[in-house]
Amino acid sequence: MTEKEWRMFNDILLEIYYAGSLETFGERCLKLIRILIPYTQGYFLVIDEDGRLDVAHSVFENVDPVMKRKYLDTYFAKDYLMQMCNFTKSMAYRDTDLLTDEKRRASVIYREYFKPQKLDMGCGLIIMKEGKTRVFLNLLRKRGEPDVTGHEMEILQTFLPHFEKNVFAYANHYVSGAENTIKNREADLLSGREQEIVRLVRKGYSNQEIARQLLISEATVKKHLSNIFEKLGISRRTQLF
Numbered sequence: 510m511t512e513k514e515w516r517m518f519n520d521i522l523l524e525i526y527y528a529g530s531l532e533t534f535g536e537r538c539l540k541l542i543r544i545l546i547p548y549t550q551g552y553f554l555v556i557d558e559d560g561r562l563d564v565a566h567s568v569f570e571n572v573d574p575v576m577k578r579k580y581l582d583t584y585f586a587k588d589y590l591m592q593m594c595n596f597t598k599s600m601a602y603r604d605t606d607l608l609t610d611e612k613r614r615a616s617v618i619y620r621e622y623f624k625p626q627k628l629d630m631g632c633g634l635i636i637m638k639e640g641k642t643r644v645f646l647n648l649l650r651k652r653g654e655p656d657v658t659g660h661e662m663e664i665l666q667t668f669l670p671h672f673e674k675n676v677f678a679y680a681n682h683y684v685s686g687a688e689n690t691i692k693n694r695e696a697d698l699l700s701g702r703e704q705e706i707v708r709l710v711r712k713g714y715s716n717q718e719i720a721r722q723l724l725i726s727e728a729t730v731k732k733h734l735s736n737i738f739e740k741l742g743i744s745r746r747t748q749l750f
Contacts, residue, residue: 517544518667522671527742529742535553535568535644535646538646539646542646545661546657546664548650550570550626552569552633552647553568553645553646554646562585584618589616596642597637598637599636600635602634603662629649632647634646634665634669638676695741703740706723716731
């Protein structure tokens with residue numbers, strides 16, 4: 510990536526790492542990734558344990574409400590991405606990497622859903638967890654727009670580990686429908702030192718006592734706490750309990 514693209518990439522990471530929920534994470538990804546990879550319609554599809562679409566936490570960007578309803582009611586089950594859910598690991602993809610252009614254009618979803626909207630080329634990310642597909646990020650372009658380039662695929666590949674880490678941080682709670690508690694997210698979002706500070710806070714240590722225990726300055730403790738609050742989407746110390 511160019512220096513300018515790296516700056517934009519890092520700005521995007523700052524936004525998505527502190528989303529606070531899977532749905533907000535999806536919304537931010539769809540809005541911000543467009544800066545580096547232009548697209549016409551975006552789909553952030555969350556898949557539950559039984560392979561069904563978790564509508565409550567899935568996000569659609571620039572999709573007409575009528576067409577969204579059609580996708581949910583009819584075409585999700587006919588989406589070739591779902592019919593090819595035999596992936597073995599998380600990956601960045603182009604539609605043409607998954608199946609030939611001829612087969613893609615012959616598919617029901619292309620003929621009945623994409624083509625009427627003049628949608629053609631797609632790319633995105635597939636996130637796997639414990640051998641099951643958890644999230645699809647699908648970015649679609651209109652017919653006549655440039656094909657997805659190798660450079661754009663490199664950008665997606667660079668996003669992949671960051672995207673995957675955040676999905677893993679929320680998947681156990683949102684995909685299964687369980688509560689997204691702060692304690693369950695700490696191992697995924699906090700560094701080892703930050704987790705150590707959280708443990709001491711829960712023991713009732715003051716900032717001064719934490720600093721003395723860890724042999725760091727009180728200012729450093731405050732900086733760590735500020736980072737912890739931002740990562741966990743909280744605003745005060747008592748929310749750690």
